Every structure is written in C-alpha cells, then in structure tokens.
Amino acid sequence: MSKYFTSIMLVLLMGYSVNAQNDSIVNDSIRYTQKYGLRVGVDLSKIVQTAIDDDYTGFEINADYRYSKNLYIAGELGTEEKTTSTNFLNSTASGSYIKAGIDYNMYKNWFGMENMIYSGFRLGASTFSQTINSYTIFNTNQDFSQTTVTDAANINGLTAIWAELILGIKAEVINNLYVGLNVQFKGRVSETEPDNFENIYIPGFGRTYDSGRFGIGFGYNVSYLIPLYKKGK
Amino acid sequence: MKKIIVLFLLFSAFYSCEKDDICSESTPTTPKLIIRFYDISSQEETKNVTGLRVTAFDENNIEVLISNLNIVTTDSISLPLRTDANLTKFVLYKDYVDDVTIGNPDTVTIRYEREDVYVSRACGFRTIFNNLTFSFENDGDNWIVNDEVINSLIDNETTAHVKIFH
Numbered sequence: 001m002s003k004y005f006t007s008i009m010l011v012l013l014m015g016y017s018v019n020a021q022n023d024s025i026v027n028d029s030i031r032y033t034q035k036y037g038l039r040v041g042v043d044l045s046k047i048v049q050t051a052i053d054d055d056y057t058g059f060e061i062n063a064d065y066r067y068s069k070n071l072y073i074a075g076e077l078g079t080e081e082k083t084t085s086t087n088f089l090n091s092t093a094s095g096s097y098i099k100a101g102i103d104y105n106m107y108k109n110w111f112g113m114e115n116m117i118y119s120g121f122r123l124g125a126s127t128f129s130q131t132i133n134s135y136t137i138f139n140t141n142q143d144f145s146q147t148t149v150t151d152a153a154n155i156n157g158l159t160a161i162w163a164e165l166i167l168g169i170k171a172e173v174i175n176n177l178y179v180g181l182n183v184q185f186k187g188r189v190s191e192t193e194p195d196n197f198e199n200i201y202i203p204g205f206g207r208t209y210d211s212g213r214f215g216i217g218f219g220y221n222v223s224y225l226i227p228l229y230k231k232g233k
Numbered sequence: 234m235k236k237i238i239v240l241f242l243l244f245s246a247f248y249s250c251e252k253d254d255i256c257s258e259s260t261p262t263t264p265k266l267i268i269r270f271y272d273i274s275s276q277e278e279t280k281n282v283t284g285l286r287v288t289a290f291d292e293n294n295i296e297v298l299i300s301n302l303n304i305v306t307t308d309s310i311s312l313p314l315r316t317d318a319n320l321t322k323f324v325l326y327k328d329y330v331d332d333v334t335i336g337n338p339d340t341v342t343i344r345y346e347r348e349d350v351y352v353s354r355a356c357g358f359r360t361i362f363n364n365l366t367f368s369f370e371n372d373g374d375n376w377i378v379n380d381e382v383i384n385s386l387i388d389n390e391t392t393a394h395v396k397i398f399h
Binding site: 089137138142144196198 | 253254255256258260262263265289291292297298299300313315316317349350351352353354355356357358359360
C-alpha cells in the first residue's frame with residue numbers, strides 16, 4: 001500500500017504545481033467562457049498494475065459529459081482478471097463491468113481554469129466468473145500430510161450490483177488533457193452467491209471483505225476533452 | 234487539498250488493517266472421528282482401554298503414529314481421517330509396551346465419502362465426512378468385540394460418532 005500512497009502524493013503535488021502555473025494567465029478583457037464537451041480517458045493505474053502485477057489484468061475506459069456548469073454525466077466500462085491467493089486458497093475472478101452516474105464539481109475555479117474537485121455517484125454492475133485454481137484442505141491435525149486439491153472448479157454466470165460514492169480531483173495539465181485521481185467507496189446492493197464458495201473479487205468492485213458488503217477502490221485517470229461548445233459562466 | 238490527503242490516509246489505513254487473509258486457529262477445521270469405548274458386559278458404561286497406542290496408514294501405506302495416542306489409558310479418542318482417500322486404516326494396540334511387547338493390535342477400517350465445504354478466503358475449504366462405516370478385521374484374537382456407528386456424518390467434534398465395545 002505504501003508504494004501506492006507515495007505515488008498518490010506525487011500526483012497530488014504535480015497537480016498542485018500545475019494549478020499554480022495556470023493562475024498567472026489572467027486577462028480581464030476576455031469573456032469568461034468554459035468548455036463543454038465529452039471527456040474520454042483510461043484508468044492508468046489499471047494499465048500499470050497489469051504491467052507490474054502477474055496476478056492482475058485490467059483495463060478501463062471512462063467518459064464524462066458536461067451537462068451543466070457543475071454537473072457531469074459519467075461512466076466507466078472495464079474488464080478485470082484477478083488471482084487471489086492465501087495460504088489455503090488460490091482463485092481467479094474474471095469479468096467485465098459498467099458503471100454509470102454523475103459527478104458534481106465542488107471546486108470554484110479561478111478565472112481561466114477548468115479543474116475539478118468533485119464528488120460523484122455511480123451504480124455499477126458486473127458479470128463475471130470465478131475459478132478455484134487450488135486449495136489446501138484446512139486441517140489443524142498434521143498426522144497425515146496436507147491434501148491439496150487442484151482440479152479447478154469453474155463458476156460461471158455470476159453477477160453483482162453495487163453503488164459507489166466517489167471523491168476525486170481532475171486537473172487540466174495541458175490544453176484539453178486532464179489527469180485525475182479518485183477514491184471510490186462502494187457498497188454491494190446484490191450479488192450472486194456461488195454455491196459452496198463466495199465472491200472473493202468482483203471485477204469493477206474490487207476485492208470483497210469478510211466484514212460485509214463494503215469495498216474501496218481508486219483510480220488514476222488520464223482523459224482528453226473533446227470540446228463541443230463553449231458557454232459563459 | 235488537505236481533506237483529500239486525510240482521505241487517502243484513511244484509505245491506506247483501511248487496507249493495512251484488513252485481517253481477512255489470515256486463517257485464525259479458532260476457525261472450524263476438518264473434524265476428527267470421535268470414538269468412545271464401552272463395556273461389552275455393561276453396554277451403558279464407558280470402559281477405559283489400557284495402554285492404547287494408535288497408528289494409521291498414510292498415503293504411502295506407511296504406518297504413522299497418531300499424535301497424543303501413544304500408550305494412553307482412556308475411554309475416548311479422536312482420530313484424524315485422511316482427506317485424500319475415502320478410507321483410513323488404523324491399528325489400535327491394546328496394552329502396548331514397546332516395539333517388542335506390542336500387546337494386542339486390532340486393525341480397523343473407516344470408510345466414508347468426503348465433502349469439501351467452503352470456510353473462508355483465508356482458510357479455504359475443510360472436509361466433512363458422510364456415510365461413515367466402521368469395520369475391524371477378524372484376527373482370531375480381537376480385543377474389540379463389537380462396534381456401533383451412532384453418527385454417520387462427521388462435521389463436528391462435539392459428540393461421539395462410533396462406539397467400540399470391549
């Protein structure tokens with residue numbers, strides 16, 4: 001976790017210095033208009049994790065459309081495959097997901113800036129499968145050697161639906177190019193409970209916890225704004 | 234900006250506190266077979282077996298000693314069952330002294346059907362045993378006289394599964 005945290009802090013600092021640069025471009029004579037359009041991007045953290053983590057493959061496209069001054073219609077489409085292993089169990093979850101909702105910009109931009117500190121809401125849905133690659137039978141008695149079962153069980157046709165609260169930032173680093181960082185708090189609304197197993201990892205939702213239906217995720221997005229029109233404040 | 238930093242601190246704390254991936258010792262495990270010894274002449278009464286030593290044949294057909302059952306006097310034992318086969322063969326020695334004076338060995342075969350039941354992500358699966366049957370070989374000098382399976386499903390260790398009369 002510490003490696004993620006360090007990179008998150010770096011990104012925050014980067015974003016901050018970019019903001020500071022933009023502040024100097026002030027010109028009273030220009031009419032205050034802002035860009036409206038469709039912003040399309042990818043989650044860079046998933047691409048990086050795919051590259052460095054053998055147990056993970058993931059890709060996510062995200063988009064938002066500016067509906068009004070502070071309101072954006074937003075969504076994500078992605079696919080993930082994740083292998084989870086503990087001392088006794090090794091399983092892989094694989095599937096795709098879609099999330100749709102809104103982002104609300106809470107940040108009052110200075111003149112000429114179009115950055116966001118936003119909170120958002122999403123409804124997410126995933127269809128996925130889980131494969132039990134192997135398990136070692138849990139037995140506190142050690143008189144016989146441990147039994148490991150490797151004939152994989154494959155559980156298909158699993159689904160899950162969840163809600164997300166998002167907090168994040170988006171900063172325009174160069175014209176129309178944005179980097180953003182967000183954290184997602186999730187709660188499952190419904191899910192298919194597999195027979196004699198559980199959903200260890202749900203694509204789009206992330207890992208599940210024994211404590212209940214809540215989860216957490218984060219994203220580091222790079223996105224490009226396709227400006228459609230400009231509109232005054 | 235400060236709020237977001239606090240948020241990410243909380244986020245990292247949330248991750249590191251999670252203990253779901255460690256299998257706790259108190260988790261229900263693969264149960265053992267519980268045998269109680271009864272008096273053949275007074276079948277309601279339990280009766281101690283003296284100098285009892287129990288061994289079992291493992292997957293390589295090698296005789297291994299069952300832990301805590303090396304020359305004990307008791308009216309109740311719990312035996313681990315093999316989770317890689319549908320039977321476990323035990324040798325129950327009565328009045329065992331040492332390698333030379335082995336007392337009276339009786340060979341017992343426990344047959345069952347295995348079912349692996351999901352426990353948790355940390356502990357994986359445990360095995361429970363269905364349709365238990367008990368048999369002992371007639372060697373002409375058995376100290377075991379009779380047996381009775383009182384619970385053919387082994388999914389816990391709270392009550393006895395088999396009675397042996399001697």
